[in-house]
Amino acid sequence: MDTVVYLDRLYLTGLPGDPTISRQPHAPSLCHRAGDWWLDNYSQAHNAYVAVHPRHEQGRIVVPLRCSVRLGDGDSEVWVWSPQHRLRLRVAGSAFLSAQREQEDDVSTEVGVPGAHDRVTELWKRVPFHRVVLAAYYRPYFAPGLVRPAPQNREQTRRCVGQPTCTRLDRALRETMNAIWGEQGHAAELPEYLISQRLLNATDQGLVPHTDCAHRRSQ
Numbered sequence: 001m002d003t004v005v006y007l008d009r010l011y012l013t014g015l016p017g018d019p020t021i022s023r024q025p026h027a028p029s030l031c032h033r034a035g036d037w038w039l040d041n042y043s044q045a046h047n048a049y050v051a052v053h054p055r056h057e058q059g060r061i062v063v064p065l066r067c068s069v070r071l072g073d074g075d076s077e078v079w080v081w082s083p084q085h086r087l088r089l090r091v092a093g094s095a096f097l098s099a100q101r102e103q104e105d106d107v108s109t110e111v112g113v114p115g116a117h118d119r120v121t122e123l124w125k126r127v128p129f130h131r132v133v134l135a136a137y138y139r140p141y142f143a144p145g146l147v148r149p150a151p152q153n154r155e156q157t158r159r160c161v162g163q164p165t166c167t168r169l170d171r172a173l174r175e176t177m178n179a180i181w182g183e184q185g186h187a188a189e190l191p192e193y194l195i196s197q198r199l200l201n202a203t204d205q206g207l208v209p210h211t212d213c214a215h216r217r218s219q
């Protein structure tokens with residue numbers, strides 16, 4: 001039987017009447033199933049923001065509504081509902097990472113579509129500018145203090161990478177989604193996937209030339 005811990009108003013604040021946080025079962029939850037800990041965001045509340053901040057790593061993994069993220073071994077901090085509500089977690093001996101350690105040292109186990117991580121890596125090796133333009137497009141996801149990051153404006157992204165049109169951005173989005181899911185229509189899931197799989201991280205911001213934008217003048 002699964003173990004479920006609802007991150008509801010009573011658990012987080014001890015105040016059953018707090019109207020800003022939903023009650024179970026309409027709240028995000030920590031769930032232990034099949035040997036792993038998962039962070040589920042199946043809340044019916046529009047403001048159920050959930051994010052995982054792995055310790056000793058930059059960036060965060062945002063968990064959209066109706067989505068889950070598997071928590072690997074190690075320390076992390078979970079932000080739920082707002083930055084004021086934080087939980088420090090330590091996971092050890094998860095089935096996912098235990099299975100990974102039994103494989104060859106150079107083989108990694110991924111969450112998501114089988115082979116997607118390798119396909120994206122190979123694609124970006126062939127077309128390295130994909131990483132540059134996507135790093136610019138998803139710049140807000142690595143900005144400290146943003147509770148609900150969203151992709152940067154397309155026109156702003158074009159200026160950041162010094163392109164005359166948005167064609168290179170559109171191509172990077174299209175080909176990367178094809179590499180992961182084999183189809184289009186996953187734009188809302190793409191940043192969370194790339195960040196959670198460590199395909200895109202904060203250090204990639206250093207690749208963006210900021211050729212024709214205000215960011216260059218502000219740095």
